[in-house]
Amino acid sequence: MTATMIKEFRLPDLGEGLTESEILSWKVAVGDTVTLNQVIAEVETAKAVVELPSPFAGVVAVLHEQPGTVVEVGKPIVSFEVDDAGSSNGGGAPAAGDRSAVETSAKGAPAAGGIEAVGAPAKREPNLVGYGAVVEHSGRPTRRARAQVQEVRSARPETAAIAEPVVARQAETEIPERPRSTPPVRKLARDLGIDLQLVSGTGPGGLITRADVQNFSGAVEAPAEVAAGQSERETRTPIKGVRKFTAAAMVQSAFTAPHVTEFLTIDVTATMELLNRLKGSRAFEGYKLTPLTIAAKAVLVALRNNPTLNSRWDEANQEIVQFNYVNLGIAAATPRGLTVPNIKDAERLSLRELSTALTELTDTARSGKTSPSDLSGGTISITNIGVFGIDAGTPILNPGEAAIVALGAVRKAPWVHNDQIAVRQVMSLSLSFDHRLVDGEQGSRFLADLGAILADPAMVMTMI
Known part of the structure; x- marks a missing residue:
């Protein structure tokens, strides 16, 4: 039986020192089998729309971000389940020269069937170009990490045993992130004096919606009427x-x-x-x-x-x-x-x-x-x-x-x-x-x- 492992693909610097990109759409879903260099996502940088090729051949285990999300360079965007064979044809080896698919490990190569964080700098190793600063943190798992574990369990039960440890390890080192929401929702929360850290999101991937904020405040009808009136007179678009x-x-x-x-x-x-x-x-x-x-x-x-x-x-x-x-x-x-x-x-x-x-x-x-x-x-x-x-x-x-x-x-x-x-x-x-x-x-x-x-x-x- 061929051993497998989970490898992460982190958002690369797509040129000219760009610091973030927006996920416009995914071309794959959890459970899909992808080939090396297959286009897996379409992202928009500050300059252009770019198609991202897969650095691995394998099966999509986790999609870390939803379409419409602005992601910082160096953040994981997708994890793959790949064969631990080490070949670029079917073993999930990274494409040559791909900075976002450089394998690192603090303790050397993992045993067959283990887990590798791809593109994640080891604790004391030099930082890789395009991955942001090396950060050492500990704390409770973030909402995103918990959601990813559940997503893997639901979508591919047979890979959960190897996917959960990498997500859990990521959770132990992540900074508790800002609640995921859109600029209009964040403004509504500010206007109502609500801390988004206290609100549970019901949108895709835990996204906090306007309704979530309104339900939390206990004033659903009044803000909704105000919002409806405003939408007829003005439209606000995030600058990005x-x-x-x-x-x-x-x-x-x-x-x-x-x-x-x-x-x-x-x-x-x-x-x-x-x-x-x-x-x-x-x-x-x-x-x-x-x-x-x-x-x-x-x-x-x-x-x-x-x-x-x-x-x-x-x-x-x-x-x-x-x-x-x-x-x-x-x-x-x-x-x-x-x-x-x-x-x-x-x-x-x-x-x-x-x-x-x-x-x-x-x-x-x-x-x-x-x-x-x-x-x-x-x-x-x-x-x-x-x-x-x-x-x-x-x-x-x-x-x-x-x-x-x-x-x-x-x-x-x-x-x-x-x-x-x-x-x-x-x-x-x-x-x-x-x-x-x-x-x-x-x-x-x-x-x-x-x-x-x-x-x-x-x-x-x-x-x-």
Whole structure:
């Protein structure tokens, strides 16, 4: 008979020093058999929605957190029952290089049929990256630990004998946690003067609901009427995920970099004519071409003569970092908020390659599947406010970047062309830049070059 053991998978740091993630959904349930690298959950970090692969092959023994719960990095999220065979094919060995599935033990390898806490640092061992500080505590089991024991007993009685000890041992070392509830419920408890530690939760996994708080206070009807009245007049949404990260980044940028914004209105009739010709060309058949595609290429060309705008102010080292590559950020509005993924080494791409990269970038962003690596490392950005019918604006710099270009709507307007008033297609460009890095002359030259290219695409020949 093959011996088994319980192994924990702790929430890893999914990039850029993130400290927490929200469990959006589980793709598995207790009792399911999973394979190595099978997607087991979907989580939302401060930057993107990420699919978590399983570091083990085995059977799901415990799901430690419910969907909608914000979990700190290093906290257990799922436990597996795996064969104690030590092979990655069927023995539940962790995937190579997976920081969240590193096995540690204070007393060496366990005997067959024993229990291992995976990713849990031993008492005096160095802390693993992404698992938080090593904490030594003792006390009564937490509500979550007791619920997990019961869950294992009910879902898989045959594994309870090996699952209970690992949950019990976890309970002995956990800090009694804050009662699980949502921000509106915590506010209601504060308003009623109720200590949530005294309230028993009836929601999934012991979640404390509004009804639990109201029942405890002995005033169910009155608060319910107040809540109903409030819900008709206002809606409160917790600040978290992408929205929380974006807000923090924009505040940091606005109060750190001295913004200067310049505007330029140009006749882009020639660019729009070029765009129509390219759409009808066999060379671009199947490619999605938009004014953003041409403008992005124009930005890349203009940067060649104005590299100062592709740089960063390194406050810690008191240095100006000049980038010799362009990671072009494209602001994308998504259901979860504004994100700015970037195209790596965009200056190396042809117009067709840039078109493909832009299409993939925007589709991925709107589906919420952008990876954390694609959201970091940008060097200059574009925001296309013209798609919303807006002519101009004062965009805020992405932190760590020296410039951002806003593209306005393309509109037909009376314009002086060949000394005659004619109806032409006109666009406004807005350029914000960090005045610590970019002087007014440098910013103005870049904007003028960009405008010249979009007014007459043939000007590219004078700049390359």
